[in-house]
Amino acid sequence: MPQFANYPSLKGKTVFITGGAGGIGAETVAAFAAQGARVGFIDMDRPGSEALTTRLEGDVTFEICDLRDIDAVKAAFAALAERLGPATVLVNNAARDDRHDWKDVTAEYWDDRIATNLRHMFFAIQAVAPGMIEAGGGSIINLGSNSWWEAGGGFPVYATAKAAVHGLTRTMARDLGDHRIRVNTVVPGWIMTDRQKELWATPEALEKHRNRQCLPDLVEPVYVARMVVFLASDDAAMCSANNYMVEAGSI
Known part of the structure; x- marks a missing residue:
């Protein structure tokens, strides 16, 4: 069994997480709790x-x-802040890697997938950053994906959105850095969430994927959560505008 670190700097901190009910998000909620x-x-x-x-x-x-629904996002963060206080950690986790053929993509589907996988990240930052500025600093962690690094196919709008996350991270790290707000991207590989196991993790696909990794073990969601927790802690105080891969050395 792995033994994980405890970060005293996180005790009592307020953390907001999008897409927290399942998968990587649920592991991240549990890790911060x-x-x-x-x-x-x-x-x-x-x-x-x-x-x-x-x-x-x-x-x-x-x-x-x-x-x-961006108005609903702002209202949800306001409600959480009423109960917990302003967040000094934001984890932009929510996304859906639905498969789609490039030939079938309509303008409406494109806009919906960008709204699902990218747009809310910026507006979450916009909603939460003022409280971090007032607090004197904070940490924002955006979840990317190594799917586009690997030139993975079968979901062009998702891959485009996830590639854009890196641009969002770096520009916001610059804009918020003077306020001691750090912004980073955690880049998961193929993570063995229940959704992945149910939909796409066939024995053949898993064997092919293992052959692309440097490490022999499949990556469980807890390891992504542990990287997020580290980047939220004071141990990562000088980490910003960068990518942190959790993909077992996938090539």
């Missing part, structure tokens, strides 16, 4: 959100919100 942080997350899945908060110990709460 275990650090003694005050955690508020946003998700569309009410049963999943309720089940997670029931399972976890600590100060964990949620708001139900469709992240494609």
